[in-house]
Amino acid sequence: MRRIQSITRSATFALLAAATLTVLALGWVVARDLRRSADAAGQLYERFGEGLDIIDDILFETGEVRRILLYALHTTDANRQLDYVDQSRSAEGRVRQLLDSRSPILSTARTRAARESVAAAWTDYLQTRDEVVGLILEGSLTEAVSLDERIGAARFNRVRSAKRAGCARTDGGQAGPRADGRHPGEPGRLREQACSRRRQAPPGRMKVSPRSPSRATRCRSSRTR
Amino acid sequence: MAAARPALIALLLSAALLAGVETRAQNVAAPAFVVIVNRSNPVDNLTFSELRRIFMLDTQTWPHGRKITVVLREKGQPDRTDAIRIICGLSERDYERHILFRTFQGSVNIGPRSIQSAAAMVRFVFSAPGAIGYVKTDELDPSVKTLRIDGLLPDDAGYPLRRSLRGRAEGDW
Numbered sequence: 001m002r003r004i005q006s007i008t009r010s011a012t013f014a015l016l017a018a019a020t021l022t023v024l025a026l027g028w029v030v031a032r033d034l035r036r037s038a039d040a041a042g043q044l045y046e047r048f049g050e051g052l053d054i055i056d057d058i059l060f061e062t063g064e065v066r067r068i069l070l071y072a073l074h075t076t077d078a079n080r081q082l083d084y085v086d087q088s089r090s091a092e093g094r095v096r097q098l099l100d101s102r103s104p105i106l107s108t109a110r111t112r113a114a115r116e117s118v119a120a121a122w123t124d125y126l127q128t129r130d131e132v133v134g135l136i137l138e139g140s141l142t143e144a145v146s147l148d149e150r151i152g153a154a155r156f157n158r159v160r161s162a163k164r165a166g167c168a169r170t171d172g173g174q175a176g177p178r179a180d181g182r183h184p185g186e187p188g189r190l191r192e193q194a195c196s197r198r199r200q201a202p203p204g205r206m207k208v209s210p211r212s213p214s215r216a217t218r219c220r221s222s223r224t225r
Numbered sequence: 226m227a228a229a230r231p232a233l234i235a236l237l238l239s240a241a242l243l244a245g246v247e248t249r250a251q252n253v254a255a256p257a258f259v260v261i262v263n264r265s266n267p268v269d270n271l272t273f274s275e276l277r278r279i280f281m282l283d284t285q286t287w288p289h290g291r292k293i294t295v296v297l298r299e300k301g302q303p304d305r306t307d308a309i310r311i312i313c314g315l316s317e318r319d320y321e322r323h324i325l326f327r328t329f330q331g332s333v334n335i336g337p338r339s340i341q342s343a344a345a346m347v348r349f350v351f352s353a354p355g356a357i358g359y360v361k362t363d364e365l366d367p368s369v370k371t372l373r374i375d376g377l378l379p380d381d382a383g384y385p386l387r388r389s390l391r392g393r394a395e396g397d398w
Contacts, residue, residue, distance in 0.1 A: 078296075078338040082345055085352055130352075137353035138294040139335035 050103050051111070058098045059163060062122065064091040066156055069129060072136050073145060085133050092126065114166035121162045125155040256361040257379040258308055258386040261347065261369040263354045266291075270373040273385045279357060280312045281323065282333050287355060295337040296349055296358035304343070308359050311386055359386075 065088050072084035099119050106115055128151045135144035260276060262268065267289055271279070278284040285293050298305040300317070309320045327333040338356075340346045343364040350356045351368045362379050365371065377384045 078349065079341050079345065082340070082349055082352070086348065133352050134354045137338070137349060138292055138355050139338065140292070 047104050051106055054098055054101055054103055054106060055163065055166065058095060058118070061091050061095045061098065062156075062159060062163075064088075065095065065129065066152075069132065069136075072133075073141055076139070076141075078137065081136055085137065088129070088133070092129075095122065111166065114162070118159065118162040118166055121155070121159040125152065125159050128152040128155050256363050257384055258311065258359045259362055259365050259379050260357065260359050260372040260374060260386070261350050261365070262357050262372055263350055263352075264368070264370050265354050266370060268372065269370075270376055273375055276372075276374060277312055277314070280309075280337075282327050282336070285333070291355040294335075294353055294356045296340055296346055296353075296356050297337045298343075298346065299339045299341050304359075304361070305339075312359075 068084050068088040068091060072081045072088075075081060075084075099115060099122070106112070128147065132144045132148050132152055135141075135147060260271070266287065268287060275284065279293055280295055282295065287293055297308065306317050309315055309317050313320055313323075315323065324333065324336045328336060338349070340349055340358070343360045344366075346358045346360055347364070347366045347369055350358045351366075357372075360366075371378065374385055375383075379386070
């Protein structure tokens with residue numbers, strides 16, 4: 001009788017030990033999967049963040065190309081006009097680099113199409129920009145303003161529209177209205193997060209450049225060079 | 226004393242001759258001016274008189290209809306004085322007077338544009354389709370087009386825009 005009790009107790013212990021081991025093993029598997037999921041989510045967020053940064057930089061630099069060019073209209077000094085034209089061209093070079101950047105988020109089929117449409121619109125605008133530059137340097141400011149108003153502004157707006165469409169696609173938007181009832185132009189959750197992150201930044205920094213200070217400083221120093 | 230006088234004259238004459246030879250040597254060594262235009266400009270060759278008319282603002286449009294923009298170096302720079310003297314045959318002051326006269330006549334809206342450096346001149350001509358400027362041969366850049374003058378390039382003998390360190394064309398010597 002005592003022997004039977006001892007066997008039963010041993011069996012119970014063995015069962016409990018096996019159950020404990022099973023629970024531990026399952027816990028380890030679940031913990032590992034959770035960690036993997038967290039890592040994947042982190043990587044995904046970083047890629048989205050990187051994509052948004054690139055779009056943000058493209059927005060900033062394309063604006064710079066046009067803004068600096070407008071300065072050249074406000075002087076008749078050929079040397080200063082040439083300085084502004086050079087600055088506009090260097091901003092143009094940075095836009096070209098950004099458009100050619102191989103970020104994974106900008107390399108999906110949907111975002112690639114958006115990027116190509118931005119690049120095409122940008123090339124169109126640059127043709128007009130170059131003509132405006134020529135007229136400015138030749139001293140025909142009135143004609144330059146007229147050409148920019150007639151064609152340049154419309155082409156630049158086309159670039160902005162293409163960028164807006166690209167942003168919507170980066171957010172995971174569809175061509176038509178989405179399942180959540182929002183239109184592609186409306187901000188997605190990720191962009192809201194990014195915007196809220198930017199809203200937390202000091203306002204002075206945002207006014208100068210929405211990018212990281214080191215990058216903004218680098219761009220500023222390259223412009224002053 | 227009387228015997229020493231011919232020797233002194235001979236010494237002075239030989240010194241003057243040596244100085245002349247040296248000046249001619251400097252003249253040959255000085256880099257020539259190259260006339261540059263935008264790469265989109267279909268013109269490849271100008272006669273010297275056509276070039277002079279352009280720089281004097283007597284001709285103000287290219288054959289394809291684009292307005293000509295003459296680009297010079299800034300006032301007081303030797304390259305400006307040299308170019309005006311070689312191309313227009315005028316001193317800088319006379320050239321300014323001529324431009325002022327043409328402006329008051331109403332036949333010129335904007336005079337030549339003044340640029341501070343050769344590199345800036347090249348960048349200007351690169352960006353302005355109707356611009357015409359000049360640089361020295363050693364300041365030339367492939368982003369702009371070199372014009373032949375009377376069918377000649379700076380390396381050819383008889384090129385009319387060869388200059389001396391004194392700022393005179395080769396023909397003046």
